[in-house]
Amino acid sequence: MKKIFAKISEIISDENNRWSSKRLVGLMASTFLCITLYQNSFSEQHIAPSTPLVESVAALSFGCLGLASLDKYTKRKLINKEETKEESQQ
Numbered sequence: 001m002k003k004i005f006a007k008i009s010e011i012i013s014d015e016n017n018r019w020s021s022k023r024l025v026g027l028m029a030s031t032f033l034c035i036t037l038y039q040n041s042f043s044e045q046h047i048a049p050s051t052p053l054v055e056s057v058a059a060l061s062f063g064c065l066g067l068a069s070l071d072k073y074t075k076r077k078l079i080n081k082e083e084t085k086e087e088s089q090q
Contacts, residue, residue, distance in 0.1 A: 026064030033057045 014020040040048045
């Protein structure tokens with residue numbers, strides 16, 4: 001059980017081993033969206049959620065996970081630029 005929690009914590013954590021709210025919200029949104037779509041595939045049409053609601057949750061999930069992955073690359077570039085700037089000043 002500890003291994004499962006450690007793995008989940010590793011997935012949600014960012015490069016500095018802090019929890020990333022974007023990853024947490026993105027994973028929760030995609031999980032709930034998948035569960036909802038699976039349940040509604042077996043239910044009647046009038047019980048299904050509205051199309052704009054499903055699209056909004058999908059956009060939220062895509063946006064959060066996309067922004068979390070974008071942060072990885074931009075942070076490295078900023079660190080590299082700062083190191084290069086410091087080296088050129090010396």
